[in-house]
Amino acid sequence: MRIENIEKTRLTADVFEEKNFGSSFSDHMLVCEFKENEWQEPVIKPYGQINFTPAMHALHYGQACFEGMKAFKGENGDVFLFRPEKNFERINKSAERLAMPAIPKEIFLDGLKALIDLDRAWVPSKYGMSLYIRPVIFSTEEIISARGSNSFMFVILTSIAPDYYNKPLRVKVADHYSRAANGGVGYAKAAGNYGASFYPTGLAKEEGFDQVIWTDAATHSYFEEAGTMNIFVRIEDKLLTAPISDRILNGVTRDSLILLAEKNGMTVEQRPIEVSEVYEANQNGSLKEVFGCGTAVVLNNFSAIGYTDKVMELPEITEESWGPQLKKQMNEIQYGIADDPFGWRVLVERK
Numbered sequence: 001m002r003i004e005n006i007e008k009t010r011l012t013a014d015v016f017e018e019k020n021f022g023s024s025f026s027d028h029m030l031v032c033e034f035k036e037n038e039w040q041e042p043v044i045k046p047y048g049q050i051n052f053t054p055a056m057h058a059l060h061y062g063q064a065c066f067e068g069m070k071a072f073k074g075e076n077g078d079v080f081l082f083r084p085e086k087n088f089e090r091i092n093k094s095a096e097r098l099a100m101p102a103i104p105k106e107i108f109l110d111g112l113k114a115l116i117d118l119d120r121a122w123v124p125s126k127y128g129m130s131l132y133i134r135p136v137i138f139s140t141e142e143i144i145s146a147r148g149s150n151s152f153m154f155v156i157l158t159s160i161a162p163d164y165y166n167k168p169l170r171v172k173v174a175d176h177y178s179r180a181a182n183g184g185v186g187y188a189k190a191a192g193n194y195g196a197s198f199y200p201t202g203l204a205k206e207e208g209f210d211q212v213i214w215t216d217a218a219t220h221s222y223f224e225e226a227g228t229m230n231i232f233v234r235i236e237d238k239l240l241t242a243p244i245s246d247r248i249l250n251g252v253t254r255d256s257l258i259l260l261a262e263k264n265g266m267t268v269e270q271r272p273i274e275v276s277e278v279y280e281a282n283q284n285g286s287l288k289e290v291f292g293c294g295t296a297v298v299l300n301n302f303s304a305i306g307y308t309d310k311v312m313e314l315p316e317i318t319e320e321s322w323g324p325q326l327k328k329q330m331n332e333i334q335y336g337i338a339d340d341p342f343g344w345r346v347l348v349e350r351k
């Protein structure tokens with residue numbers, strides 16, 4: 001791996017006051033090209049523009065997928081990653097589905113650690129803030145024939161991550177638009193899954209909601225995901241989440257919350273969640289909370305769910321609510337404040 005250092009850092013104290021997620025980029029990025037049937041030597045270089053023509057394949061056919069990860073700074077300045085192997089495995093599952101070449105582990109994991117080590121000063125030390133890491137692979141061939149590209153680029157960029165949402169969300173149950181279909185790409189972190197969500201999300205926003213709860217495309221009667229998050233529903237003392245399928249992203253935060261919840265003695269069921277069952281539970285008082293989770297957001301409780309022409313106002317979040325308790329436990333592991341019983345934290349060594 002080659003490293004080209006910046007001449008002068010762009011880092012200033014204001015960077016850590018950033019309020020917008022994913023808009024303030026660190027000094028360096030990792031770039032690696034795939035051509036002539038193999039991944040070339042990765043280069044870490046100053047963050048900046050890359051050259052392409054309007055015929056670049058990814059712009060036309062969306063052969064692109066990404067990951068979302070974070071680096072956290074502990075009290076003594078140590079920098080940690082969280083379960084990075086999971087993201088490495090998942091990007092290659094996404095790449096396979098999108099007919100893109102798998103990234104070798106040395107490029108993804110060793111490159112990631114070298115990049116974060118180099119830009120460690122960019123990892124915020126304030127609890128609740130972190131450095132968001134965005135690995136992305138996209139097709140780069142200069143061709144508009146509708147077939148898979150023969151060349152690709154893998155880039156890792158990083159940016160400051162304040163709170164993704166700063167309030168409980170009002171979410172609208174999708175009863176027309178869909179995010180994923182059987183046999184489709186819902187389980188992959190395909191760029192197009194996100195691009196296709198903006199229009200229905202915009203319509204929900206016009207009605208006063210923040211996000212959409214995606215339902216099954218066939219009947220719109222089961223919860224699948226919420227915005228860019230996996231979804232959890234607590235009815236009495238049972239936590240429900242939709243089972244992983246080819247329509248649902250196998251979220252690292254989702255998996256971690258299930259393990260944490262079980263460790264707390266909470267019952268977790270991974271099974272289809274019917275919209276009507278949530279509605280009835282809210283009517284009879286057994287619905288305790290509904291929340292979404294993901295790397296960017298960690299965990300965010302919902303305050304209301306729009307369902308056809310009705311709005312279910314959800315119970316107030318209290319000290320007894322499971323969402324905030326699980327978020328705190330998860331954050332304390334991520335920032336190195338609590339013990340790490342599952343071995344999830346990975347220290348970024350200083351070179």
Ligand code: COI
Pocket residue numbers: 067068069194228294295296297
């Ligand atoms: C993540 O949580 O990392 C996501 O994928 C959300 C992102 C699209 C902002």
